[in-house]
Amino acid sequence: MEFKKLFIPGPTQVHPDVLAKMATPMIGHRSKDASELQKRITQKMQNLMFTKNKIALSTSSGTGLMEGAIRGATAKRAIVFSVGDFGNRWADLAKLNDVPVDLHVEEPGNPTMPKTVDDYLKTGKYDVVTITHNETSTGIMNPVESISEIIKKYPDVLWLVDCVSSLGGAKVEVDKLGIDICITSSQKALALPPGLALCSVSPKAEERFTKVGNKGYYLDLKNIIKYIDKKDHQYSSTPSLSHMFALDFQLDRIEKEGIENRFIRHIEMAEFMYEWANTYFKTFAKPGFESLTVTCINNTRNFNFSELNKELGNRGMQISNGYGDLKDKTFRIAHMGELNMADMKEVTGAIEDILKLK
Numbered sequence: 309m310e311f312k313k314l315f316i317p318g319p320t321q322v323h324p325d326v327l328a329k330m331a332t333p334m335i336g337h338r339s340k341d342a343s344e345l346q347k348r349i350t351q352k353m354q355n356l357m358f359t360k361n362k363i364a365l366s367t368s369s370g371t372g373l374m375e376g377a378i379r380g381a382t383a384k385r386a387i388v389f390s391v392g393d394f395g396n397r398w399a400d401l402a403k404l405n406d407v408p409v410d411l412h413v414e415e416p417g418n419p420t421m422p423k424t425v426d427d428y429l430k431t432g433k434y435d436v437v438t439i440t441h442n443e444t445s446t447g448i449m450n451p452v453e454s455i456s457e458i459i460k461k462y463p464d465v466l467w468l469v470d471c472v473s474s475l476g477g478a479k480v481e482v483d484k485l486g487i488d489i490c491i492t493s494s495q496k497a498l499a500l501p502p503g504l505a506l507c508s509v510s511p512k513a514e515e516r517f518t519k520v521g522n523k524g525y526y527l528d529l530k531n532i533i534k535y536i537d538k539k540d541h542q543y544s545s546t547p548s549l550s551h552m553f554a555l556d557f558q559l560d561r562i563e564k565e566g567i568e569n570r571f572i573r574h575i576e577m578a579e580f581m582y583e584w585a586n587t588y589f590k591t592f593a594k595p596g597f598e599s600l601t602v603t604c605i606n607n608t609r610n611f612n613f614s615e616l617n618k619e620l621g622n623r624g625m626q627i628s629n630g631y632g633d634l635k636d637k638t639f640r641i642a643h644m645g646e647l648n649m650a651d652m653k654e655v656t657g658a659i660e661d662i663l664k665l666k
């Protein structure tokens with residue numbers, strides 16, 4: 309197998325030292341060491357998420373916790389706001405779990421705006437709202453600060469946010485925003501191998517779980533939290549301890565870089581990519597709502613994407629085609645996790661060279 313430097317929006321590059329931690333010898337998942345490991349991860353995740361809420365891990369990818377969250381949190385009806393395929397996924401998860409749901413899809417390229425959220429919540433029909441913070445399929449970052457001002461007017465509504473491809477790269481202040489369940493995956497901006505999902509859970513969400521009937525077993529957040537509480541930071545089933553070792557170490561690396569420095573690095577890469585994309589092509593997202601971790605670019609030059617990616621592959625790099633309906637119309641370059649400005653200059657320079665843009 310040939311390993312390329314990944315500029316795809318997950319899985320992302322994993323630092324060799326982090327990868328090595330996945331090979332840590334096993335410990336018992338009921339041991340004191342396992343509890344201590346979970347506690348350390350919780351504290352560091354709380355710092356990274358700017359929250360005092362409980363932290364739950366799930367040995368699944370992020371979609372698992374999205375499923376558990378919308379199923380466990382909806383007593384009445386959920387409203388899902390979508391700006392791309394990952395937004396739509398919330399609605400699919402709800403429907404397949406018999407959770408009453410409505411879906412609002414924006415025009416392509418447009419973000420979810422606070423007024424739209426207000427118009428739905430005003431009806432009083434909903435007790436859950438879902439937002440995709442960073443829509444990886446379209447490169448749109450939704451304005452969660454202004455959306456939060458609206459949601460705060462409705463104290464009986466729980467706010468679920470998909471931060472799968474933003475958390476650890478872009479600043480998400482969970483408590484200040486009032487996010488009830490904030491979900492992320494290991495393999496995006498946190499830069500770990502895929503297989504672990506994490507979320508924060510507010511006291512309001514915990515209270516709601518007691519009012520919802522059938523929540524399943526494995527992804528039931530009430531059950532997960534119960535074990536963390538009662539069994540001193542353990543899980544009802546065996547978690548991926550390998551991921552937990554690697555995450556514990558990676559969170560130390562993140563703190564060493566400096567959380568704020570990490571966000572600045574991501575902003576710098578995003579600004580560079582925005583400039584570059586609009587110099588030679590055009591970004592897909594409405595101006596002002598571009599993602600800080602992945603740039604989705606309209607293929608205005610109609611080049612053959614597979615050929616480009618093949619040639620990039622010969623040079624040891626890989627980018628991503630469009631997602632879903634946008635497969636052939638756009639392409640995507642991620643700038644998250646371990647990547648830095650030198651990497652972004654390397655990949656864009658190679659594309660300029662291959663497509664003879666200069």
Ligand SMILES: *Cc1c(COP(=O)(O)O)cnc(C)c1O
Binds near residue numbers: 371372440442444472
């Ligand atoms: C990758 C991604 C998901 C799905 O996460 P998995 O970990 O693959 O289940 C959901 N939402 C967004 C925004 C994503 O980028």
